[in-house]
Amino acid sequence: MTQPAPAFSPQRRRLLAAAVATALGSALHLPSAFAGAPRAARASTLAALSRTLFPLAVFSESQHAAAAAKMEARCAADPALNALVDRALAALPADWADGPAATREAVLRTQGDPALIKLARQSAVGPLFGDPAVWPHFDYPGPSIAFGGYLDRPLVDLPWLEAHAT
Amino acid sequence: MNKHFDLNDDRVVVVIGSGAGGGTLSAELTAQGIDVVCLEAGATPLLEQNVPAVYGRTRWSDPRTVEGDLNPDMPVMIAKAVGGTTVFWTAVTLRRQPHDFRSLTTYGALPGTSLIDWPLDYDTLAPFYAEAEQRMGASGLHGKPDVPDHNNGEVLKIGARRRGYKHVSNGHLSVNTVPHDGRPQCRQMGFCTGGCVIGAKWTSLQAEIPRAQATGHFELREQAQVVTIEHDAGGRVTGVVYVDAKGERQRQRARAVCVAANGIETPRLLLMSQSGRFPHGLANDAGQVGRHWMTDLLGRVIALMPGPVHNYRGTTNTGLVADDIRHDPSRGFAGGFLYVSRGIHLPVWPNEWSPGEWGADYAKIMEQYPNMASAAVIGEDMPVADNRITLAAEVKDAHGMPVAHLTKRYHANDLALMDHALKNGEEIYRAVGAQQVYTSMSRTVIHNLGTCRQSRDPADGVCDAFGRTHDVPNLFISDGSQFSTSAAVPPTLTIVTLAIRQARHLAGQLKANAL
Ligand SMILES: Cc1cc2nc3c(=O)[nH]c(=O)nc-3n(C[C@H](O)[C@H](O)[C@H](O)COP(=O)(O)OP(=O)(O)OC[C@H]3O[C@@H](n4cnc5c(N)ncnc54)[C@H](O)[C@@H]3O)c2cc1C
Ligand code: SF4
Numbered sequence: 001m002t003q004p005a006p007a008f009s010p011q012r013r014r015l016l017a018a019a020v021a022t023a024l025g026s027a028l029h030l031p032s033a034f035a036g037a038p039r040a041a042r043a044s045t046l047a048a049l050s051r052t053l054f055p056l057a058v059f060s061e062s063q064h065a066a067a068a069a070k071m072e073a074r075c076a077a078d079p080a081l082n083a084l085v086d087r088a089l090a091a092l093p094a095d096w097a098d099g100p101a102a103t104r105e106a107v108l109r110t111q112g113d114p115a116l117i118k119l120a121r122q123s124a125v126g127p128l129f130g131d132p133a134v135w136p137h138f139d140y141p142g143p144s145i146a147f148g149g150y151l152d153r154p155l156v157d158l159p160w161l162e163a164h165a166t
Numbered sequence: 167m168n169k170h171f172d173l174n175d176d177r178v179v180v181v182i183g184s185g186a187g188g189g190t191l192s193a194e195l196t197a198q199g200i201d202v203v204c205l206e207a208g209a210t211p212l213l214e215q216n217v218p219a220v221y222g223r224t225r226w227s228d229p230r231t232v233e234g235d236l237n238p239d240m241p242v243m244i245a246k247a248v249g250g251t252t253v254f255w256t257a258v259t260l261r262r263q264p265h266d267f268r269s270l271t272t273y274g275a276l277p278g279t280s281l282i283d284w285p286l287d288y289d290t291l292a293p294f295y296a297e298a299e300q301r302m303g304a305s306g307l308h309g310k311p312d313v314p315d316h317n318n319g320e321v322l323k324i325g326a327r328r329r330g331y332k333h334v335s336n337g338h339l340s341v342n343t344v345p346h347d348g349r350p351q352c353r354q355m356g357f358c359t360g361g362c363v364i365g366a367k368w369t370s371l372q373a374e375i376p377r378a379q380a381t382g383h384f385e386l387r388e389q390a391q392v393v394t395i396e397h398d399a400g401g402r403v404t405g406v407v408y409v410d411a412k413g414e415r416q417r418q419r420a421r422a423v424c425v426a427a428n429g430i431e432t433p434r435l436l437l438m439s440q441s442g443r444f445p446h447g448l449a450n451d452a453g454q455v456g457r458h459w460m461t462d463l464l465g466r467v468i469a470l471m472p473g474p475v476h477n478y479r480g481t482t483n484t485g486l487v488a489d490d491i492r493h494d495p496s497r498g499f500a501g502g503f504l505y506v507s508r509g510i511h512l513p514v515w516p517n518e519w520s521p522g523e524w525g526a527d528y529a530k531i532m533e534q535y536p537n538m539a540s541a542a543v544i545g546e547d548m549p550v551a552d553n554r555i556t557l558a559a560e561v562k563d564a565h566g567m568p569v570a571h572l573t574k575r576y577h578a579n580d581l582a583l584m585d586h587a588l589k590n591g592e593e594i595y596r597a598v599g600a601q602q603v604y605t606s607m608s609r610t611v612i613h614n615l616g617t618c619r620q621s622r623d624p625a626d627g628v629c630d631a632f633g634r635t636h637d638v639p640n641l642f643i644s645d646g647s648q649f650s651t652s653a654a655v656p657p658t659l660t661i662v663t664l665a666i667r668q669a670r671h672l673a674g675q676l677k678a679n680a681l
Contacts, residue, residue: 053524054516056533105525118239121516121524130218130513139536140478140512143215145363149353150479155316160473161324161598 048097049120058137070123088113176419185250187645188426189370194669196383207391208247213361220360234575237609249371256482257340259304260655264288269651273500280551284650285622285631298663302368303346311343318477319485319507321539325594326487337486340368354480395439426644429614449635456555460652461611465543469595470602491654499582502654503545543587548577618647
């Protein structure tokens, strides 16, 4: 898969992020921007992670927020993971979450901590693909027990296959 | 009715695990009038048509440590529940071939492998295979109709026929194509992996445990996790220690102990049962417990077709291409493999198809879900002595016991087989117009075999042809751990077959006071 180049060089972004972090940290007497950032900021960055991993219009902001909440729940149960997430978020440019989708993806691919991406992916799949609200978009009906399964329905309907006879 | 036996009742046989092996063994022993206490670490599962929810509640999630080629986040996917992994299984019910019991003779001593022949042959097992197939209600056998065709199976089958494959069918599934054994006909609901809510799929939970309970000779204790097996000065097993649902340790005495805890927990339990007499673990005088871990090889062939397939409909694995189960060294590897169609529900699709992938291009492909056809490759892997289950030095489980450390590195033969299978699998779908084919090898395993294997020579394995351990006369291995080698077909029919045979033998010995 090809990725568009990030708008700034990764190095410049890191410098910028560090500068912002230091400024904020000293103003608020906190160790780093993200560790001390308001919970809401962190939540919206985590939601942006979910949106960057699975950028489909069908997924709602509340689904991405649910994914972020799952990430937070795992962090709450695991201080080491929480610290890792703090560090990994601090390593991203400060305005990463606000960037356009292609930039977010490109930056995440080059600067994203694999452990952060893993946590985000593990947390996002359920709230995104398991939500019945999006199933019609994927033409997926979900449970079949209400209509008695597929036994009495056409189980073979492949009109397109005729056209591909060789 | 669940009977109750006293903890000090030393006439009972203790069966550890209530899955394919333990459930069948319990049903067969109790049918012969033998009193059985089955200790099951898991609880009775709540089934619903929601695969991630059932997986989340029911899978074995105690920690394990991992070394080698498997996915460290999810190396193994098996159950901790009454009924064991049969709750999740998709019911492909196929016999091993005669040469699968003569692996060393057939393949020769391939470098780096620890191949042996089984101490029993196909003809010995054949009548028990027939009995197991009938018991499980296998479709397309013994007068039972085939499962009906469905899209996902047809795409695979038509593609395979166009490519010249000959052994193309709907296979044999242990789902009821007609009512059988007090359970209803399969409604082609398509949720086999989350547990069949109507009980049309054979599971130990819905078929064997009730059968055992009906005899009046059976007690199931759920949420009872065995932590050690105990023995006397003479080296005979006397009972087990388990942690009950309240977290308290209990000692159940026993006349014989049969271990059917699936191929990882079975050797772990023996390794944890160390003593002065067995310093390296029970029945481990030859140092064979935990070694030769085979998992079968699992591959994914996912194809983007020109129109809708709706692969989630109907029985998960309808559609079988079995030409390659033969041993044919001209393909460049030993052993064989097969293709089965494999339905995958949307909520688990991103994890089961393509763990780890993400991004805009990937998400666009995900939107093609309705047009995706999907098949699995199941192939034989080679036994390697250092692919093994050991005890983790540092990590302990909730009961303070060392967790299993898993080491699995694929042998060159395994990789050659999988490469061949995936390339040809792609061609099958190209033959029916696939626009894109995505192939990969799964690094999460679902079959665990060989870790307490049967051997003629006690130096080569852990148990004999009846699953009785070489070192301890009243200790039996009753699950896939006893397989001497894996095969191109999945293992459960053979696990059930061996359990029936073991039960008959053990009951005979017990009745004759010969044990
Ligand atoms: C998704 C999926 C699909 C599958 N499809 C197929 C298929 O189509 N065909 C096929 O042949 N096979 C299939 N299998 C494999 C099949 O499920 C297993 O081969 C079979 O269930 C193994 O039987 P078992 O008795 O060895 O172990 P299990 O069925 O796993 O039972 C072992 C039981 O022991 C319990 N236990 C473990 N340790 C302890 C302890 N210390 N104390 C008490 N209890 C303990 C566990 O909780 C568990 O319930 C599939 C598996 C999966 C996951
Ligand atoms: S397809 Fe059949 S066996 Fe599978 S869950 Fe549905 S009814 Fe049960």
